[in-house]
Amino acid sequence: MKRILVVSYSQTGQLTRILDNLLAPLEAAGDVAVVREALQPQPAYPFPWTALAFTDVFPESVQQWPCRLAPPTFDPAADFDAVILAYTVWYLSPSLPVTAFLQSPEAARVMRGRPVITLIGCRNMWLLAQEKVKAAIVQNGGRPAGNIVRMDRAANLSGVVSIAYWMLTGRKERFLGIFPRPGVSEADIAATARFGRPLQAALASGDWSGLQPRLNRLGAAPVVPAYILFELRIAKIFQVWARFIRRKGGPGDPARNGRLRLFRAYLLTAVFLLAPVATVATAVLQRLKKEKLLKMVTHFAENRTGPLEG
């Protein structure tokens, strides 16, 4: 009997459903014991979000200041053959509950010497969040052994409107009947089951070396080159904003509300006015940096650790 620990945080339950589909073939096989740990931030993050709460998590997400978590229920000293970490992306970083878990003594204990498979559910930008997560796994003594990404299929701009509508109203439906339905499609959620089989094979053989290529043949980690440039640029600006806001106080401190409002105004401007300009600039850069970009695509798609060269 193989044993896996599955740690996750999903606010609306979308990622939980994706995870359920990934685990279904393993659970059906009957020879894998699955121990599940759903992280519980204290207090829970509100859903739907208020505009203030949505931006109040920004500085700490970007700078990876952990939130408080309820004590985990799994035994970190138990023997596991692998760990699955299912997370969502907040501001190009792992969500705060996952950041908190990655920095916990339980994560260090349970990841040490073990393969860690990541499952990401996000809108469309996961590359730099995964860099942070891989670094934390390595720091904990674990081995990033495979990565599976499920995301929205909407175009970038209409997707922003859709997800904002979902996050701020709690309604996972088409805004005004015009915008695409937010979130990962039902078909993509269900089709996550196809990644269960390569996982099962790696678990059975104990050979994790070929897992990522096998997952990629099934479309596990598609990398859009333009998004590499997008994310690298946005991440730099995010760091500046995060420092600027945190100088006024920590999470929930009313002293920083003014700066959070400014950041919201920046986000709106960036998304609707600067993004089209950035798209053109990115297309030009993409031509100039073709070789560097290709190297980076390989780095992300193959779930490599170490510095991002390019």
Ligand SMILES: Cc1cc2nc3c(=O)[nH]c(=O)nc-3n(C[C@H](O)[C@H](O)[C@H](O)COP(=O)(O)O)c2cc1C
């Ligand atoms: C505060 C916040 C910030 C987010 N930032 C990103 C992001 O940078 N990139 C991205 O692809 N998705 C982003 N998302 C979408 C989430 O990754 C995720 O798809 C969505 O919150 C649903 O996840 P759930 O399973 O926790 O409900 C963000 C969501 C929230 C709430």
